[in-house]
Structure formats: C-alpha cells, structure tokens
Amino acid sequence: MDSELLDLLRSVGTPTVCNAIEVVQGKRGFGDFTRGTMLCSAPDEPAVVGYARTAKIAAMHPPTELRKARRMAYYRYMAEAPRPAVTMMEDVYFPDCVGAYWGEINANVHKGFGISGVLTNGVMRDLGDLPEGNAPFWSCA
Numbered sequence: 001m002d003s004e005l006l007d008l009l010r011s012v013g014t015p016t017v018c019n020a021i022e023v024v025q026g027k028r029g030f031g032d033f034t035r036g037t038m039l040c041s042a043p044d045e046p047a048v049v050g051y052a053r054t055a056k057i058a059a060m061h062p063p064t065e066l067r068k069a070r071r072m073a074y075y076r077y078m079a080e081a082p083r084p085a086v087t088m089m090e091d092v093y094f095p096d097c098v099g100a101y102w103g104e105i106n107a108n109v110h111k112g113f114g115i116s117g118v119l120t121n122g123v124m125r126d127l128g129d130l131p132e133g134n135a136p137f138w139s140c141a
Contacts, residue, residue: 006084009049041107041127048117050084053077057101057122058092079113087115091122100125 001009009017022029055074078087087110091101102118103126110118 006049010047013047036121039124041102041124041130048084048086050086050116051082052088053081053085053115054088054090056090056092061093075109075113078110078115081113081115083114084116085114087118087120089118089120089122091120099123103127104129 018029055077078085089101100123102120102122102124105126107118107126107130
C-alpha cells in the first residue's frame, strides 16, 4: 500500500470500508462481524490502518516453556512487521480469563515497535494511564 491509499483508508470509517469490500465481493458479509461490544481505549484518536500481526495469549495460564525466549521471539515478530502495523491478539481463554495483557506497559512497548493499534478479545486495563497519542487498542470482549 502506498501512502495515498493509507491516507484514504484513514479518512473513512470502518462501515465505509466494509461496504466497499462487500461491493467488490458481490455479496453481503453478515456473518463476518463481531457480535460483541467494541470498546476503544482512545476514541478521540484518528483511525488506525495497518498490516495485521496476529498472536494468541493465554492470560489465565503462564507459559510452560522458556518465557524469555518466547517473549523475545514475539517482540521480534512485532518489531519486524511491515509498516504500518496493527496487532490482532486473541486471548484463548476469554471470557474465563483473569489477567489483562493490554494496559499502559504493553501499549507503550507496541507503540515503540511502530504498531498503530491493537484489537483483542481480551481484557484492557490502565486506561487512565495511557499517554496522549498512544496507539489505541480495542477490545471486543
């Protein structure tokens, strides 16, 4: 994607993009949307556009293998994403999870990697502590 296309996508809302995709596909996508309520950590921030970097977490259970090696591999994966990038993270134990991965620390870490935003089904925390201009994150919990 060139910068002109990215700017165009940032200038329109998600429903407009979804409607355009349906026109191109020649069918309605009624089964391809979330049924949960979306919550945004920074609703006044501009729209986010980017290449998806996907990951899964299990906030309820700590990893069984070497944590440092796994975490460094994840950080490398996020840091090396084509730009702009957006993280899509699934908490495999939601809604039974008791931990929150996304908060002030991970939002700042991912912003440092150049991640434009995050979409998760997991829990968010520290919303009042996010600095202005931080990459917004959404939860469809």
